Amino acid sequence: MTKRIIYGPILSRRLGRSLGIDVIKTSDTKKNCNFDCVYCQLGHVLKKITGTNDVKGTVTPEEVIEDLRCYHKNIEDLEYITFSGTCEPTLNPELGEMIRGIKKISSHPVCVITNSSLVDKEKIRENLSEADLVVATLVSGYEETFMAINRPADGIILENIINGLKEIKKMDKRPILGIEVMLVDSNIDFPVNHTEREIEKLKETLIEIDPDEIEILTVSRPPAENYIIPVPEDRLKEIATEFEKVFGKERVKLVLKGIKRSRSKMKHVNIEEEIYDLIMRRPCTFKQISVSLGINDKELKVIIDRFLSSKSIKEITAGEKKYYKINR
Structure with a gap:
Protein backbone atom coordinates (compact mmCIF):
# COMPACT_ATOMS: atom_id res chain seq x y z
CA MET A 1 0.00 0.00 0.00
CA VAL A 255 1.38 9.01 31.90
CA LEU A 256 0.32 5.46 32.73
CA LYS A 257 -0.84 2.64 30.50
CA GLY A 258 -4.42 2.28 29.43
CA ILE A 259 -6.94 4.87 28.33
CA LYS A 260 -10.63 4.17 28.43
CA ARG A 261 -12.33 6.11 25.67
CA SER A 262 -15.32 5.60 23.44
CA ARG A 263 -14.80 4.66 19.80
CA SER A 264 -13.95 7.50 17.45
CA LYS A 265 -16.83 9.05 15.54
CA MET A 266 -15.32 8.91 12.09
CA LYS A 267 -16.52 8.72 8.51
CA HIS A 268 -14.36 6.21 6.67
CA VAL A 269 -13.11 6.70 3.13
CA ASN A 270 -10.96 3.58 2.82
CA ILE A 271 -10.96 1.49 5.99
CA GLU A 272 -8.19 -0.90 4.91
CA GLU A 273 -5.80 1.95 4.12
CA GLU A 274 -6.67 3.70 7.39
CA ILE A 275 -5.91 0.56 9.40
CA TYR A 276 -2.66 -0.10 7.54
CA ASP A 277 -1.52 3.51 7.94
CA LEU A 278 -2.18 3.39 11.68
CA ILE A 279 -0.26 0.12 12.17
CA MET A 280 2.61 1.49 10.06
CA ARG A 281 3.13 4.30 12.57
CA ARG A 282 2.85 2.23 15.73
CA PRO A 283 2.21 -1.39 16.66
CA CYS A 284 -1.39 -1.66 17.90
CA THR A 285 -3.57 -4.17 19.68
CA PHE A 286 -6.90 -5.15 18.18
CA LYS A 287 -8.70 -2.97 20.72
CA GLN A 288 -6.48 0.03 20.06
CA ILE A 289 -7.26 -0.10 16.33
CA SER A 290 -10.97 -0.53 16.98
CA VAL A 291 -11.26 2.40 19.40
CA SER A 292 -8.90 4.76 17.54
CA LEU A 293 -10.59 4.38 14.16
CA GLY A 294 -14.13 3.65 15.32
CA ILE A 295 -14.44 0.24 13.64
CA ASN A 296 -16.67 -2.52 15.00
CA ASP A 297 -14.89 -5.72 16.04
CA LYS A 298 -16.52 -7.97 13.46
CA GLU A 299 -15.55 -5.77 10.52
CA LEU A 300 -12.05 -5.23 11.88
CA LYS A 301 -11.39 -8.95 12.36
CA VAL A 302 -12.10 -9.65 8.68
CA ILE A 303 -9.60 -6.99 7.59
CA ILE A 304 -6.93 -8.05 10.09
CA ASP A 305 -7.25 -11.69 9.01
CA ARG A 306 -6.87 -10.60 5.38
CA PHE A 307 -3.72 -8.62 6.19
CA LEU A 308 -2.26 -11.57 8.11
CA SER A 309 -3.02 -13.98 5.27
CA SER A 310 -1.30 -11.71 2.74
CA LYS A 311 1.62 -11.19 5.16
CA SER A 312 1.15 -7.41 4.99
CA ILE A 313 1.22 -7.38 8.79
CA LYS A 314 2.35 -9.77 11.48
CA GLU A 315 1.31 -10.50 15.05
CA ILE A 316 3.83 -10.10 17.87
CA THR A 317 3.53 -10.59 21.61
CA ALA A 318 4.79 -8.18 24.24
CA GLY A 319 4.04 -8.99 27.84
CA GLU A 320 0.51 -10.31 27.91
CA LYS A 321 -0.68 -8.37 24.86
CA LYS A 322 -0.72 -9.16 21.16
CA TYR A 323 0.19 -6.37 18.75
CA TYR A 324 -0.03 -6.04 14.98
CA LYS A 325 2.84 -4.42 13.10
CA ILE A 326 3.91 -4.01 9.50
CA ASN A 327 5.73 -7.08 8.19
CA ARG A 328 9.15 -5.77 7.07
Whole structure:
Protein backbone atom coordinates (compact mmCIF):
# COMPACT_ATOMS: atom_id res chain seq x y z
CA MET A 1 0.00 0.00 0.00
CA THR A 2 1.04 3.61 -0.59
CA LYS A 3 2.26 5.42 2.49
CA ARG A 4 -0.13 8.31 3.15
CA ILE A 5 0.74 11.59 4.83
CA ILE A 6 -2.27 11.75 7.17
CA TYR A 7 -3.06 8.84 9.48
CA GLY A 8 -5.24 8.04 12.46
CA PRO A 9 -6.71 9.35 14.59
CA ILE A 10 -4.53 7.73 17.22
CA LEU A 11 -5.80 7.42 20.77
CA SER A 12 -2.87 9.00 22.58
CA ARG A 13 -2.16 8.62 26.29
CA ARG A 14 -1.13 12.28 26.31
CA LEU A 15 -3.15 14.11 23.65
CA GLY A 16 -6.44 12.24 23.51
CA ARG A 17 -7.68 11.66 19.96
CA SER A 18 -4.86 12.90 17.76
CA LEU A 19 -4.67 12.99 13.96
CA GLY A 20 -1.14 12.28 12.78
CA ILE A 21 0.93 13.89 10.03
CA ASP A 22 4.03 12.16 8.66
CA VAL A 23 6.29 14.66 6.86
CA ILE A 24 8.76 12.28 5.20
CA LYS A 25 7.26 9.82 2.75
CA THR A 26 10.22 7.58 1.86
CA SER A 27 8.61 4.17 1.66
CA ASP A 28 11.70 1.95 1.43
CA THR A 29 12.45 2.28 5.14
CA LYS A 30 10.21 1.81 8.16
CA LYS A 31 11.33 5.08 9.70
CA ASN A 32 13.38 8.18 8.93
CA CYS A 33 15.22 9.44 11.97
CA ASN A 34 18.54 10.66 13.32
CA PHE A 35 18.11 8.59 16.49
CA ASP A 36 18.00 4.82 16.90
CA CYS A 37 16.34 4.67 20.32
CA VAL A 38 16.44 1.37 22.18
CA TYR A 39 12.76 1.83 23.15
CA CYS A 40 11.38 2.82 19.73
CA GLN A 41 8.17 1.01 18.79
CA LEU A 42 9.15 1.05 15.10
CA GLY A 43 12.34 -0.92 15.61
CA HIS A 44 15.84 -0.10 14.36
CA VAL A 45 16.83 2.73 12.03
CA LEU A 46 18.71 1.02 9.24
CA LYS A 47 20.42 4.26 8.25
CA LYS A 48 20.33 7.27 10.54
CA ILE A 49 19.73 10.63 8.87
CA THR A 50 22.37 13.17 9.84
CA GLY A 51 20.35 16.35 9.21
CA THR A 52 17.78 18.15 7.06
CA ASN A 53 20.07 18.14 4.01
CA ASP A 54 20.27 14.34 4.16
CA VAL A 55 16.50 13.79 3.89
CA LYS A 56 14.88 12.30 0.79
CA GLY A 57 11.16 12.27 0.10
CA THR A 58 10.09 15.27 2.15
CA VAL A 59 6.42 16.15 2.09
CA THR A 60 5.51 19.66 0.90
CA PRO A 61 3.20 22.10 2.73
CA GLU A 62 0.81 21.93 -0.23
CA GLU A 63 0.52 18.13 0.11
CA VAL A 64 -0.18 18.39 3.84
CA ILE A 65 -2.91 21.01 3.41
CA GLU A 66 -4.55 19.19 0.50
CA ASP A 67 -4.69 15.89 2.39
CA LEU A 68 -5.77 17.45 5.66
CA ARG A 69 -8.49 19.64 4.17
CA CYS A 70 -10.78 16.67 3.62
CA TYR A 71 -9.50 14.13 6.12
CA HIS A 72 -9.91 16.02 9.39
CA LYS A 73 -13.53 16.87 8.60
CA ASN A 74 -14.37 13.16 8.76
CA ILE A 75 -13.62 13.01 12.50
CA GLU A 76 -16.12 14.51 14.93
CA ASP A 77 -14.16 14.27 18.18
CA LEU A 78 -10.62 15.26 17.19
CA GLU A 79 -8.51 16.91 19.92
CA TYR A 80 -5.09 17.51 18.31
CA ILE A 81 -3.32 17.53 14.97
CA THR A 82 0.11 16.07 15.62
CA PHE A 83 3.36 15.89 13.65
CA SER A 84 4.95 12.52 14.40
CA GLY A 85 4.71 9.16 12.64
CA THR A 86 7.62 7.28 11.06
CA CYS A 87 10.02 10.22 11.11
CA GLU A 88 11.52 13.00 13.21
CA PRO A 89 9.29 15.94 12.10
CA THR A 90 11.96 18.65 12.46
CA LEU A 91 13.97 16.97 9.69
CA ASN A 92 11.51 18.54 7.24
CA PRO A 93 12.68 22.18 6.85
CA GLU A 94 9.18 23.34 5.83
CA LEU A 95 7.55 22.29 9.10
CA GLY A 96 6.76 25.87 10.15
CA GLU A 97 5.02 26.65 6.86
CA MET A 98 2.96 23.46 7.20
CA ILE A 99 1.75 24.48 10.66
CA ARG A 100 0.81 27.97 9.44
CA GLY A 101 -1.17 26.42 6.59
CA ILE A 102 -2.99 24.03 8.92
CA LYS A 103 -4.10 26.90 11.14
CA LYS A 104 -5.77 28.55 8.16
CA ILE A 105 -8.09 25.59 7.63
CA SER A 106 -8.47 24.07 11.11
CA SER A 107 -9.11 25.34 14.62
CA HIS A 108 -7.58 22.26 16.27
CA PRO A 109 -4.36 22.83 18.25
CA VAL A 110 -1.16 21.62 16.59
CA CYS A 111 1.44 19.55 18.43
CA VAL A 112 4.93 18.55 17.31
CA ILE A 113 6.45 15.49 18.97
CA THR A 114 10.23 15.75 18.58
CA ASN A 115 13.27 13.84 19.75
CA SER A 116 14.90 17.26 20.46
CA SER A 117 17.89 16.46 18.24
CA LEU A 118 17.89 19.68 16.19
CA VAL A 119 16.58 22.26 18.67
CA ASP A 120 20.01 23.88 18.92
CA LYS A 121 19.42 25.29 15.40
CA GLU A 122 17.64 28.64 15.17
CA LYS A 123 15.64 27.72 12.04
CA ILE A 124 14.28 24.61 13.73
CA ARG A 125 13.21 26.65 16.76
CA GLU A 126 11.48 29.14 14.45
CA ASN A 127 9.56 26.26 12.85
CA LEU A 128 8.56 24.90 16.26
CA SER A 129 7.40 28.35 17.39
CA GLU A 130 4.39 28.02 15.05
CA ALA A 131 3.01 25.05 17.02
CA ASP A 132 0.67 25.28 20.00
CA LEU A 133 2.49 22.50 21.85
CA VAL A 134 5.92 20.93 21.46
CA VAL A 135 6.59 17.65 23.26
CA ALA A 136 10.36 17.20 23.31
CA THR A 137 12.17 14.09 24.51
CA LEU A 138 14.87 14.18 27.19
CA VAL A 139 15.93 10.84 28.66
CA SER A 140 18.91 11.89 30.78
CA GLY A 141 21.08 14.71 31.99
CA TYR A 142 24.18 12.56 31.43
CA GLU A 143 25.80 12.35 28.00
CA GLU A 144 26.73 8.67 28.33
CA THR A 145 23.17 7.63 29.24
CA PHE A 146 21.72 9.77 26.45
CA MET A 147 24.06 8.11 23.95
CA ALA A 148 23.20 4.61 25.16
CA ILE A 149 19.42 5.08 25.09
CA ASN A 150 18.90 7.40 22.09
CA ARG A 151 21.88 6.26 19.96
CA PRO A 152 21.99 9.51 17.94
CA ALA A 153 23.62 10.20 14.59
CA ASP A 154 27.17 11.56 14.63
CA GLY A 155 27.44 15.17 15.73
CA ILE A 156 24.40 15.24 18.03
CA ILE A 157 25.36 15.89 21.64
CA LEU A 158 23.27 16.33 24.75
CA GLU A 159 24.68 19.72 25.73
CA ASN A 160 23.44 21.26 22.46
CA ILE A 161 19.99 19.74 22.97
CA ILE A 162 19.72 21.14 26.49
CA ASN A 163 20.84 24.59 25.31
CA GLY A 164 18.34 24.48 22.44
CA LEU A 165 15.46 23.61 24.76
CA LYS A 166 16.44 26.49 27.02
CA GLU A 167 16.34 28.82 24.01
CA ILE A 168 12.80 27.69 23.09
CA LYS A 169 11.61 28.70 26.53
CA LYS A 170 13.15 32.17 26.06
CA MET A 171 11.46 32.90 22.71
CA ASP A 172 8.97 35.80 22.55
CA LYS A 173 6.66 33.73 20.36
CA ARG A 174 6.77 30.15 21.48
CA PRO A 175 4.70 27.01 21.95
CA ILE A 176 3.87 25.38 25.26
CA LEU A 177 7.01 23.36 25.95
CA GLY A 178 6.50 19.88 27.30
CA ILE A 179 9.41 17.57 28.10
CA GLU A 180 8.81 13.84 27.68
CA VAL A 181 10.93 11.86 30.12
CA MET A 182 10.89 8.33 28.70
CA LEU A 183 12.11 6.02 31.46
CA VAL A 184 13.40 2.55 30.66
CA ASP A 185 14.38 -0.53 32.62
CA SER A 186 16.34 -3.51 31.36
CA ASN A 187 16.75 -7.22 31.99
CA ILE A 188 20.49 -7.02 31.24
CA ASP A 189 23.35 -4.81 32.43
CA PHE A 190 22.38 -1.56 30.67
CA PRO A 191 22.55 2.13 31.73
CA VAL A 192 18.88 2.62 32.63
CA ASN A 193 17.64 6.09 33.54
CA HIS A 194 15.34 5.57 36.54
CA THR A 195 18.01 5.26 39.24
CA GLU A 196 18.29 7.90 41.96
CA ARG A 197 21.49 9.24 40.37
CA GLU A 198 19.75 9.66 37.02
CA ILE A 199 16.62 11.23 38.49
CA GLU A 200 18.63 13.78 40.48
CA LYS A 201 20.50 14.81 37.33
CA LEU A 202 17.28 14.99 35.33
CA LYS A 203 15.77 17.30 37.94
CA GLU A 204 18.83 19.57 37.81
CA THR A 205 18.67 19.68 34.01
CA LEU A 206 14.94 20.37 33.91
CA ILE A 207 15.33 23.22 36.38
CA GLU A 208 17.71 24.78 33.82
CA ILE A 209 15.28 24.25 30.91
CA ASP A 210 12.21 25.34 32.92
CA PRO A 211 9.56 23.62 30.75
CA ASP A 212 5.83 24.28 31.06
CA GLU A 213 5.05 20.57 31.44
CA ILE A 214 6.97 17.42 32.33
CA GLU A 215 5.60 14.05 31.22
CA ILE A 216 6.87 10.94 32.97
CA LEU A 217 6.23 7.66 31.18
CA THR A 218 7.72 4.32 30.24
CA VAL A 219 7.56 1.96 27.28
CA SER A 220 4.08 0.66 26.51
CA ARG A 221 4.64 -1.05 23.13
CA PRO A 222 7.21 -3.59 21.93
CA PRO A 223 10.60 -1.79 21.93
CA ALA A 224 13.40 -1.98 19.38
CA GLU A 225 15.56 -3.97 21.80
CA ASN A 226 14.14 -6.98 23.61
CA TYR A 227 16.29 -6.25 26.67
CA ILE A 228 14.34 -3.03 27.30
CA ILE A 229 11.38 -3.42 29.65
CA PRO A 230 8.94 -0.99 31.30
CA VAL A 231 9.77 0.69 34.59
CA PRO A 232 7.39 -0.69 37.28
CA GLU A 233 4.39 1.51 37.99
CA ASP A 234 5.31 1.91 41.67
CA ARG A 235 8.70 3.34 40.68
CA LEU A 236 7.08 5.70 38.16
CA LYS A 237 4.81 7.03 40.89
CA GLU A 238 7.78 7.54 43.21
CA ILE A 239 9.60 9.51 40.53
CA ALA A 240 6.50 11.58 39.75
CA THR A 241 6.22 12.48 43.43
CA GLU A 242 9.88 13.55 43.48
CA PHE A 243 9.33 15.76 40.44
CA GLU A 244 6.15 17.26 41.93
CA LYS A 245 8.11 18.39 45.00
CA VAL A 246 10.42 20.40 42.73
CA PHE A 247 8.15 21.55 39.90
CA GLY A 248 4.65 21.44 41.41
CA LYS A 249 1.76 19.09 40.68
CA GLU A 250 0.34 21.30 37.95
CA ARG A 251 3.46 20.87 35.78
CA VAL A 252 4.08 17.14 36.23
CA LYS A 253 2.05 14.53 34.36
CA LEU A 254 2.41 10.83 35.08
CA VAL A 255 1.38 9.01 31.90
CA LEU A 256 0.32 5.46 32.73
CA LYS A 257 -0.84 2.64 30.50
CA GLY A 258 -4.42 2.28 29.43
CA ILE A 259 -6.94 4.87 28.33
CA LYS A 260 -10.63 4.17 28.43
CA ARG A 261 -12.33 6.11 25.67
CA SER A 262 -15.32 5.60 23.44
CA ARG A 263 -14.80 4.66 19.80
CA SER A 264 -13.95 7.50 17.45
CA LYS A 265 -16.83 9.05 15.54
CA MET A 266 -15.32 8.91 12.09
CA LYS A 267 -16.52 8.72 8.51
CA HIS A 268 -14.36 6.21 6.67
CA VAL A 269 -13.11 6.70 3.13
CA ASN A 270 -10.96 3.58 2.82
CA ILE A 271 -10.96 1.49 5.99
CA GLU A 272 -8.19 -0.90 4.91
CA GLU A 273 -5.80 1.95 4.12
CA GLU A 274 -6.67 3.70 7.39
CA ILE A 275 -5.91 0.56 9.40
CA TYR A 276 -2.66 -0.10 7.54
CA ASP A 277 -1.52 3.51 7.94
CA LEU A 278 -2.18 3.39 11.68
CA ILE A 279 -0.26 0.12 12.17
CA MET A 280 2.61 1.49 10.06
CA ARG A 281 3.13 4.30 12.57
CA ARG A 282 2.85 2.23 15.73
CA PRO A 283 2.21 -1.39 16.66
CA CYS A 284 -1.39 -1.66 17.90
CA THR A 285 -3.57 -4.17 19.68
CA PHE A 286 -6.90 -5.15 18.18
CA LYS A 287 -8.70 -2.97 20.72
CA GLN A 288 -6.48 0.03 20.06
CA ILE A 289 -7.26 -0.10 16.33
CA SER A 290 -10.97 -0.53 16.98
CA VAL A 291 -11.26 2.40 19.40
CA SER A 292 -8.90 4.76 17.54
CA LEU A 293 -10.59 4.38 14.16
CA GLY A 294 -14.13 3.65 15.32
CA ILE A 295 -14.44 0.24 13.64
CA ASN A 296 -16.67 -2.52 15.00
CA ASP A 297 -14.89 -5.72 16.04
CA LYS A 298 -16.52 -7.97 13.46
CA GLU A 299 -15.55 -5.77 10.52
CA LEU A 300 -12.05 -5.23 11.88
CA LYS A 301 -11.39 -8.95 12.36
CA VAL A 302 -12.10 -9.65 8.68
CA ILE A 303 -9.60 -6.99 7.59
CA ILE A 304 -6.93 -8.05 10.09
CA ASP A 305 -7.25 -11.69 9.01
CA ARG A 306 -6.87 -10.60 5.38
CA PHE A 307 -3.72 -8.62 6.19
CA LEU A 308 -2.26 -11.57 8.11
CA SER A 309 -3.02 -13.98 5.27
CA SER A 310 -1.30 -11.71 2.74
CA LYS A 311 1.62 -11.19 5.16
CA SER A 312 1.15 -7.41 4.99
CA ILE A 313 1.22 -7.38 8.79
CA LYS A 314 2.35 -9.77 11.48
CA GLU A 315 1.31 -10.50 15.05
CA ILE A 316 3.83 -10.10 17.87
CA THR A 317 3.53 -10.59 21.61
CA ALA A 318 4.79 -8.18 24.24
CA GLY A 319 4.04 -8.99 27.84
CA GLU A 320 0.51 -10.31 27.91
CA LYS A 321 -0.68 -8.37 24.86
CA LYS A 322 -0.72 -9.16 21.16
CA TYR A 323 0.19 -6.37 18.75
CA TYR A 324 -0.03 -6.04 14.98
CA LYS A 325 2.84 -4.42 13.10
CA ILE A 326 3.91 -4.01 9.50
CA ASN A 327 5.73 -7.08 8.19
CA ARG A 328 9.15 -5.77 7.07
